[in-house]
Structures are given as C-alpha cells and as structure tokens.
Amino acid sequence: MSEKKRILSGMRPTGPLHLGHYFGVIANWINLQDEYDCYFFVADWHALTSEYADSSRIKGFVPGLVQDWLAAGIDPEKCVVFQQSMIKEHAELFLILSMVTPLGWLERNPTWKEQREQLTNKDIHTHGFLGYPVLQAADILMYLPDAVPVGKDQLPHLELNREIARRFNHIFGRDFFPEPKDLLTEEAKLPGLDGRKMSKSYGNAIGLSEDMDTIVPKVRGMLTDENRKRKADPGDPSICNLFPYHKLMTDPARLPEIEAGCRDASWGCVDCKKLLLESLEKFLAPIQERRKSLDEDTLADILNEGNKKARAYAQDTMQQVREIIGFDF
Template structure:
C-alpha cells in the first residue's frame, strides 16, 4: 500500500486574499504536521484560462509563494514546488490522454460551468478541455491518495479515481500476474492466505464491500510482503491488476467562512477583497468604506446586524463580548457604524501581523524563496521519476 500523501495547489493569477487564507492555507498548515504534503504552484493550470495574459502568471508566482510562507506553510515540513519545473507532470498527462475517453472530459460539471462563467474568453481549446486530466496527472504522479477539496471539486477526484482504475486495469496485468499473485498469497501464511481467498471471493462474487475493506486491512497488517507483492494482492483482491496508480480520496474542507467587503464571498472577481499582506491604512480605509444596514440612514436610526456586511466580518474576527456589544449598540442606535467597524479593523490587522513579519525576511532576501523552490522541485522530481519509471514499464515504454 502506498504511503499517505497529500497533493494540493493554487493557480498564480494575482494576489492572495484573506479568503484564500481561511479557505485553503489554514488547512494546509494543519495538514503539513499530519501527513507528507506536496504544495504546488499550478502555473500550467493558470495557462488554461490565462494563456493570453502570461505576465500576470509570471508576476504572481513568487508573491504567491511568499504568501504561502507568510501564512505558515513550512518548507521543512512540506514540499513546495512549481508545476512546470517537474516535466513528469506533462509526460504522465500525455500518457493518460491516450486512454481517456473524450466523453469523460466533456461531462465534467466544471467544464460547462466555467465555459459559461468565462464566456468573454475563448476557451474552446484542448488545454481547457483537458485540464481535469492534467489535474489527475498532478495527483497521480505523486501517488497522492489524499486531496483536500471543497464539495464542488469532488467530481474531479472521482474522475482521477476512474483514470487510475482504467490505467491499472489496462496495464496492471504484468506477465505471469496470476501466478505471482497466488505465490504472494502463500507468503501470507496458511490461515491468513485462506482468509484472503475467502474475502476476495465474497467481494468479487457478491460485491461485499465489508469483505473488500477486511481484505485491505489484512494486507495492510501483513509484515512479510514486499511492496510489489502487496500491490499485486491489492489489485488481485479487487479483480484488477497490479495497483500502479493508487485511487485518491477527497479530504473535504469546509467552505471558507471569509466574507468579502460587500457581504458576498470574498473573491477577486467581485473586487471585495483584503489581501494577505495589505498595509494597515488600506485595510482601515476599505473597512470604513464598507456598506452597512441600509435602514441606518442617520446615526440615530436603529439597525439590524443581520442585514449588515460588517456583521459578517464580526462573526469571523470578534469575541463574544464584542459581538454582544455590536448587537446591542446597533439595534438601539447606541453606537454608530464607524464605531462598529473599529474592532473589525483591529481583528484583521492582528491576523495579518504575523504574516507580514514572516514575509519580511523573504522580501528582504528573494534568494531564500528561490532556494526553497529549487529544493522542493528536486524533491518533487525524485518522487515523480519513480512513478514514471513504473508507468513506462507498465505501458511497454521502458525499452532501450
């Protein structure tokens, strides 16, 4: 069985904002202390929709990495790298494209959705149609079996699972596969070997999902199997071939609770953002200019916090005592809107302060960031090369 490994990434298409921090980066910081993590600058993915504006990608790459480091991503715990500097992504994408039916790509829910949302762009390109497969290659080249995603991205992970299944079915049948699998069963020992056979029969004949899980657990606990034998027996259990590419699982993440300055979701497209390292004067100005409850025309008019975008920010940044003060003051007109906004400004600035402090040394010495990326890319390539060695052998491309 492959080791637990997390793969996640972001497209470099502009400054990161607090929505990115609450929706993605805080989770990355947590995951890096729990699993082996690979965090990718997805510059090739950025080209799928910004192929006509490559300057924004080039300008955003290094700033985005600094934002990651400022948010707490630790290169001593996680591998941070740039997608285009690991050419194995492109090779696996090409090889997987040979076995991927067009219909699988065309049915992706995000394909039509993005075509409609970005109707002002010409997205009738092979790159845009094929980006879910590139995303699959990103995951599978590291044999990443855990991918942190929101609900809307789960179909992409299921697509990746289907690709892995199809690949293993087509290419996992090595010469003498059945004989090697049966020999590996004997290595389990008489009692465990018999149990494995029973569980395999129950799953393949009756579709017993519990038998499948029990069989996987049995193999996971087996101490005397080589990696190759273990992979063969996982595939043999499920009725396929040797497991060359593992099936990934989605790690569901909560939707970002970070509202924008207008009360909608914080998003660059809505122009309602505060960037991770925005200066204090700009933050204060933006918050002070936020719209409030339309009923509060005058200072003496009572308001309703539930109808005010500022209240949504209080829910993120303010203590229970402050929120009680806001509710009482707003509904009784005891406080004005400017007073109400001050704790939000202080809360945002307090969250940004450690990020700005961490970012400063990288801004003072850009070679630190370059070195982190160089080391991360080399480590990523080492893992990717191992995968591609197995993929080429399976597809008959290892000849010399």
C-alpha cells in the same frame, strides 16, 4: 510510529492572495501540515489554461504566491513546496492519461460548462482548457496520495480523478494508481467587501500584503445590514457583511457584545468597522512581518529544494508507469 498519510493540493499563480484565499484554503493547509505528509504546488501550467494570451505575467506571480504561503504559515520544513512546470514528469503523465480518458467525461465536467458561460472575455475553447481535469489528475496521481483536501464544490473534480485512475488500472491490468479519498474540509467562506464572492477581479478583496492605509477606506465603504438606515435602527448580524469578518478575526470574547450592540442599536456600523480595523491590523501584522523577511534568494532556495524532492518522487512514479504500459525503452 506509523508513517504519515500523503496529501496534495495546489493553487494557480494569478496574483497576490487575499483574505478569501487565506480562510478558504491556506488556513486549512496550515492545520494539515503537522498531521500529513503534505505536497503543495504552484499550479502554473493550470494558470495557462485561461491566461495563455498573456502568459508572461504568470512568471512574476510564482514567487509572490510562495511568499504569501510562507508568510501565512506554510512551513517548508514540514511540507514539500514545489512548482508544477519544473517537474516535467507531470506533462508526461498528463499525455499518457489523456490517451485513456474518454472525451465525454471531460465534456460533462460542470466547471467546464460554467467557465465557458462566465469567462466571456477570454477564448477558452481550447484543448488545454477542456483537458485540464486530466492534468489535474496527473498532478495528484503522480504522488500516489491517500487523500486530497477539497471543498464540497470540488468533489466532482476528485471523482473524475478517481475514474481516470480506475480506467488506467483496468486497461493495464495493474492496481497501481490509488483512488484518493476526499479530505472534506470545512470552508470558512469570507464574502467580499460588497457581499459578493471575494475576488480580485471584482475589486472587493483585502490582500494579505496590503497596508492599513489601503485597507481603511475599503473597510469604511463595506456593505453592512441594508436595513440599518440610521444608527438607531436595530440590525441583524446574520445578514450583515461585517459579522463573518469578526467571527474569523476578532477576539471571540467580543462577539456577544458585537451581536447585542447590533441588535439593540447600541452599536453603530461605524463602531463595528472601527473594531474590525483593529482586528485586521492585529491579524495581518505578523503575516506581513514574515513576508518582509522572505527575499528572492530565500524563496528561490525553498522552491529549488521542494522541486528536487518532488522531482525525485515523480521520476520514480513515471519509471513504474512506463514499465506498466510497456514504454520502458
């Protein structure tokens, strides 16, 4: 039996996860964990790049992020779940890769340009923010992965990662770091309650840990097809903010009924929202039940075990890197 190919991905601890996180990232991780040797990490150092002014909050978000992962279905028996900052070798490799990464590569990074324009409430004109793609490369290359699960918007980041790997290998004359392939995943994007991107900062998200008393008023106030001024007005599910939720969480056998009811106005938006609330409750109940069973000690044990496995791999990689660059003092 052939050995599983290794993949790696991470997520910043910036607060409780919502449905957008689940369908955009976590659901894919869950599907991959049976097929690949998965390394999933809490990217707390990455959170510092934009949250350094209030860094104490990050510590509190770390266990909650892992709790959300496990409650959603990530299995620590199948994956290595670890915390970035607990593997100090990441910082060492970041330093070494920083020495060989041209400044121009980082300045051309489209995300860096976009974030400078969008995050006007934060000072991100820092070396750490400019250099975060190098830290990202260190995170990935440390575990010599075959592939990285990404969405289309992340492809430029992964290509920069490969460029850094190629440059390191060329400078030191060793074909050591792999050029990980993109494991392009189909993202089931879920809009926010108001039609914009789902985000905690917009206040338009449904959290995985929220109770139904909190969710009900949110759903009742959701944006729907603006052309339906009255119940008798026909609608178009393809432009309604509710229908993507039904496609992901409602019994597929009900979808034709929902579509037809919207188009011929035999269903009103209130009917549609009532069914969505039933679907949400059914979807979230097992996640929240698992979440309650994960106490602080259990989470600490899982992270400690994952950190131990990741550290062992990282130490081996860095021993080889030091030998390659002549720093094996």
